[in-house]
Amino acid sequence: MLTKNKVLLFVSFFASASCLFAQSDQEIKFDAPATHFTQSIPLGNGRLGAMVYGNPTKERIVLNENSMWSGGVENPNRDDASQHLPKIQRLLKEGKNKEAQELLQSYFVSAGKGSGYGNGAQVKFGCYQIFGDLLINWKDSVRAVSDYKRTLHLDKALAVTEWKKGGITFKEEVLTSAPQNTIIIRLSANKAKSLNFKVLLNRKENTKFSSNRNTITMTGQLPGGDGDLGIRFAGYTKVIAVDGKVMAQNNGLTIEGATECILIFSAATDLNWPTVEKRGTDPLPVVQKAVNAASKILWTVLKNKHIADFQSYYNRCKIQLTAKQNATVANLSTAERLVRFAKGESDVTLPTLYFNFGRYLLISSSRPGGLPANLQGLWAEEYQTPWNGDYHLNINLQMNYWPAEATNLADCHKPLVQFTEQLVKPGEKTAQAYYNTKGWVAHVIANPWKFTAPGEGAEWGSTLSGGAWLCEHLWQHYLYNPNQEVLKQIYPVLKGASEFYKGILIEDPKTKWLVTAPSNSPENSYKTEDGFVGQTTMGPTMDMQIGRELFTNTIVAAKLLGLDADFAATLEQLKSRLAPNQISTKTGGVQEWIKDYDETEPTHRHVSQLYGLYPYDEINIIETPLMVDAARKTLLRRGDGGTGWSRAWKINFWARLADGDHAWKVLKGLLAPAFEIKDGVYKMKGSGSYPNLFCAHPPFQIDGNFGATAAVAEMLLQSNGNNSVIRFLPALPTNTDWSEGNVKGIRARNGFELNFDWDNHKLTKAEIISKTGTECYVNLPEGMNVYDANDKKVNVKSAGIDIVMFPTQKGIKYEIK
Secondary structure (H helix, E strand, C coil): CCCHHHHHHHHHHHHHHHHHHHHHCCEEEECCCCCCHHHCEEEECCCEEEEECCCCCEEEEEEEECCCECCCCCCCCCCCHHHHHHHHHHHHHCCCHHHHHHHHHHHCCCCCCCCCCCCCCCCCCCCECCCEEEEEEECCCCCCEEEEEEEEECCCCEEEEEEEECCEEEEEEEEEECCCCEEEEEEEECCCCCEEEEEEEECCCCEEEEEECCEEEEEEEEEEECCEEEEEEEEEEEEEEEEEEEEEECCEEEEEEEEEEEEEEEEEECCCCCCCCCCCCCHHHHHHHHHHHHCCCCHHHHHHHHHHHHHHHHCCCEEEECCCCCHHHHHCCHHHHHHHHHCCCCCCCHHHHHHHHHHHHHHHHCCCCCCCCECCECCCCCCCCHHHHCEECCCHHHHHCHHHHHCCCHHHHHHHHHHHHHCHHHHHHHHHHHHCCCCCCCCCEECCCCCCCCCCCHHHHCCCCHHHHHHHHHHHHHHHCCCHHHHHHHHHHHHHHHHHHHHHCEECCCCCCEECCCECCCCCCEECCCCCEECCECCCHHHHHHHHHHHHHHHHHHHHHCCCHHHHHHHHHHHHHECCCCECCCCCCECCCCCCCEECCCCCCCCHHHCCCCCCCCCCCCCCHHHHHHHHHHHHHHCCCCCHHHHHHHHHHHHHCCCHHHHHHHHHHHCCECEEEECCEEEECCCEECCCCCEECCCECCHHHHHHHHHHHHHHEECCCHHHCEEECCCCCCCHHHCCEEEEEEEECCCEEEEEEEECCEEEEEEEEECCCCCEEEECCCCCCEECCCCCECCCEEEECCEEEECCCCCCEEEEC
8 A cells, every 4th residue: 555655756756757758868968078079069040050068167169150151152164064065975875984974074064163172161162161169268277177067958959067166066058049149158156256267259260359348249251262352250249247347358358256147149241141142231230239139138038038939849849769768878978878879778769869859950050041051050160161061962951951841840941942942043054054955953062152063073073963852852842831832932943953854865875765964873983894983974863763753743833833734744755755763683773873884882872873762752662662672682782881871861761661670770870979988088980970969971960960860750650652641650660669659740741740659569549630631641550540620430532552541621630549
C-alpha cells in the first residue's frame, strides 16, 4: 500500500525522469569551454549569427551577418563560348570525348577568375566571411573555475554558460533576437558587484573601431575584387550595467563592480538584397537604431519576445522516440554521448536531438526576406571560408532545404525560392553566351552577386543542371502549399528553365535519344576502353532525370494555370524522347553515364544517378521494381561512408527504398564522432559529427545536418509519387530504440499536416489536418478506418493496393484509428 509520501516520491520521480528525457533531445551540452569553432554554440535569427565559446576567462563570441560578402557584381560570361558549342557537340556525337573535353575546358569556363578555385575573397566572385568577434576579458583570470557547464537550449534558442570562481556563481546568457535584430548577452553573478571585465570588438582587416561612454562602433568596407571597393559594414555594441561603472578605454569598454550587465550588438551591411546592383543605405544608423531600441527594453521582455518568435517556428513539428532512455545520458556532454553511441551503447534520443538541431539550424539561418543558408548556414570564423562559403548548386544548397517543407518550415524555404527567381535574368545571359539558347541556366557555383556562369574549371564547373535542380524546390514548395498564387509565382521560373533544357537537347546518333551536351555527372569521372579518364559527356543520367522532372512539373503547372498549351505539348514530346534510366551490365547498378563506362572511383561521394530515387521519385518500388533493385546495388557498391552530406543523401535513399535498418546504419555513421581528444587537446578527425553536432564534410559543412534531418522525417512519413500518397512509417528501423514514438506537425504533400503515434513498430492512431481541402490519398494500415471531425466513419474509395482516397474540407481534422 502506498503512503502519501511514497505517492509524492513516485510522482516526483516520474516527473523528474520525464524532464530528463525531454532535455536529452532538446539540449546540446558541453563540460568545458570551446577551443575550436566546432565546439562552440551556434545562435542565429536568420540574419545575425553568433558562436559562443563560453570561456570564463577570455570569452570569444564569433559574430556573423549573412550578407557579409566580399566581391561584387560582374559579367562572368564568355561571349565567344557558344561559337565552340557545335564542334564540342559534334565531337561528342563521334565519340571523341577527349577532344570535346579539351575544347570545353578551354572555352566553357567563366570569363574572369571564377571562384578563385575556392579562394575568392579577393576576386569578383567574393567570399562569405566572419563579421568579427566580441571579446569579454574577465579581470579575475587567476582563480580556478569549477562547476562549469555550457548548454544550448534548442527549444529556446538560448545559450547558457555557468561557472563558479572564488565561491561566486557566474552566468552568461546569449540569444539572437529576430524581433529586435540584435545579439543580446546577459552577464550576472549571485553576489552583488562581482562583474569586472573588458569588452572589445575585433576584426583583423578592413575595419576601424571607436568607443564612447558605453558603446563601441566598428565600421569598414570589404574588397570588391579586381581592386574595387565592396560592401560597407557596421557593428555597434552598447553595455548597460546594473550598479558599477562603464568606461570607454582604447576602443573598448571596461566594466567594474557591476551586478548585472546587458550587452547588445547589431550588425549590417549595405548589400541591398535582392537588388544587389544598387547599394543600400549606410549601415551604421541602421545598427545604432536597432541597439538603442533594444536597450530600452527589460531583459525579461527581450528574452520572452525572442523565445515566442523562435517557438512560433520551432514548435510546429516534433518527433519523439519514447522507448526507455538510459538515465545516465542526461548527465553527459553531447561529445560524450557521440563517443558512447559509436561504441554501440543505446541512446534513444540522440537521433531526435539531431533532428531537432537540424530544424533549429534552418530557423536560425534562413528567414523570409533574407539570403538563403550557405555552405555553413550563416556561421563562419574565417576571412576565407572553405569553398568561399558559397551556394553550390550540384546538391549542397538544395540539400540545405530538403527538410523545410516536411518539417513544417515552409517560411524558411522562401529565401531559396526568391534566390532562384533572382538567378533568372543573369541566367538568361549565360544561356545565350554559352549555349545560344533561350531560357535561363545556372551551373555549379553561385553567390549573392547572382553568378550563373560555369566555374573556372570546366571539369567540375560546367554542370548545367543547377538551375533546373533549384526549380525542383519551387515545385515542392507548391506541392506542400498548393494554391494558385504560389503556382503563378513559380511558373515563369519553371518555364524559363524548361526553355533552356529544350534548347540544348541534341539527338544521340546511335540511340536517337535526346540528351544534354556537353555536360557531366557532378564532380565524378569515367574511364573509356582506351584508358581516357574524363568528365565531359552527353546525357549523364542525372541530367535526364532532372529534365524529366522539370518538364513534367512545367507541363502540370501550365495546365493548371491554363497557359502555354502548345509549349506544354512540345515538352510532352521531348520528355518521351529523353534518354531513359539504364542498368549497367558491368555492375548491375543504375548507369551513371549514357554509355556503360568503367568507374574511376566506385565509392565516389556523389550518387548522382540516383537523383531519380531521391529527391525525385521516378525510381520507386511500385512502378520501377527492376530499377529499384539496381539502385540498391548502386548504393551497396558506393558504400555507407563518405563525406557528411553524402551520408545524409544515402539515408534518404535507403528510406525511399523502405529499408529502415540500412537507413539507421548510415545515420549511426553520420553520428560518429568526427574528433578526438587526447591529453586535453581537441582535434577534428574524419567525417561524422562534431561536439556541437555540426556535420563534418570535413571540414564543417552544414548540408549534412539538413539532409539527415530530412532523412529522419522521410523514415517516418513519405508522400511522394503519384497522387502524393501518405505512407506512415515507411522505413522504421526494427531495433527497439525506434519501437514506439510519436510525431506532431509533420507535413505531407497536397497540403496536409499530420500527427501520429506508433507502438511495437505499428501505427496506433493518426490525425490528418487538411490545410487546403484537396483529396487525400493514404496507404491505410489493415484494420484501420478514417473518421471525420464528428467521429463518423468516412466513405473512402480504393485507389490501389492498400491505398484509399477521400475528399477533405479545408481546416478539418480527420482521424485514422
